[in-house]
Amino acid sequence: MKGLVCLLLLLETFVCVVQHQVDGGLNDNEISQQLRSEDGGQNPPQTDTLRDEASTDSRQNYHLCFTDIHAALRELTATVTEQKINIRALETQLKEQQTFILEEINKKNDVILEEMNKKNAEMSNLTLSQVEGLRKENIEKEIAFSASLMQSGSGYIGPFTNEITLTYRKVFTNIGNAYNPNTGVFTAPLKGAYMFRISVYGHGPTAAAASIFKNGERVVLAYAGQPQRELNSSNGVVLILEVGDVVYVRLWPNTRIFDSDNNHSTFSGFLLFPLREQELCRM
Incomplete structure (x- = not known):
């Protein structure tokens, strides 16, 4: 131009x-x-x-x-x-x-937007799944119980010439329902480290004693004995349990323990933390 x-x-x-x-x-x-x-x-x-x-x-x-x-x-x-x-x-x-x-x-923007929406939906679904999984996992980790020997009234149990398994019938707490008050047995629902404690109470001259057992083996003993008046003892232990392992309390032969509405003799336990295979190998 x-x-x-x-x-x-x-x-x-x-x-x-x-x-x-x-x-x-x-x-x-x-x-x-x-x-x-x-x-x-x-x-x-x-x-x-x-x-x-x-x-x-x-x-x-x-x-x-x-x-x-x-x-x-x-x-x-x-x-x-x-x-x-x-x-x-x-x-x-x-x-x-x-x-x-x-x-x-x-067109390209529409394709990119569609892909982003799909990824966002997948991430949202994944996040929801993860939250649900964590929620279930946390629920599974909530394991704790505590019970007293006598459901009501007061009295002695024992002495017997042989050991017997004690059934703690007055349940204060049973989160996760791992403890059975009809049998007195705690069954581990998952692998982990657990803390257990027992307390025994009695009157002299007969001693008061009970042991914590794991899968038929004695672990710890709580024992108290004197010629007269009240006597008591307690003991505890941390155990590594596999799924299905059982823990319970047995009365020592020729001893007796007393309980009443004051709940002198108790059996308690709770999950400290779950364990994986790698953690067990390091231990």
Whole structure:
């Protein structure tokens, strides 16, 4: 477009120059005066002839010049029109390309958004699953019990010539239901470290004694004996239990223990923390 503008300016300048030459040429009077001065006024017919010929030549040059200018302008106009058509075609093509690019971008954005929504949904579901799993795991970890020997009233149990398993019937706490008050046996619901304690109470001269057993083996003993008056003892132990291991209390032979509404003789236990296989191997 800049080239076309420059060409138009050049043509306009050329027209002005030609017009100046035509307008600035000798007119009829000037030609006559010049001829008179040269010939001294002796040949008037020849002067008129020269004047007519000069005027005719000027008009012919003028018409030829403007004919060329009009042809150039027509050619330039055609070129400009063609350029305008090309520009419109380019603009249309650019708009089509822009529309296509925008559509492709929108499609890609839709795909990306859909994938992000799927990932967010998966993460949300995973988080909910993890929370539910942790909740269940924490519920499983809530294991604790405590019970007293006599459910009601007061009295002695023992002495017996052989050991017997004591059943602590008055249950204060039994979170996780791992303790059975009908049998006096605690069964481990999961692998872990557990704390157990017993307390025994009696009156002399008969001793009071009881032991904590794990899977049929004695672990610790609580024993108290004196000739008269009250006597009591307690003991505790931390045990590593596998799932299904059992812990219970047995009365020592030829001893007795006493209990009442004051709950003197008790058996308690709770989970300290669960254990995995790796943790057991390190131990």
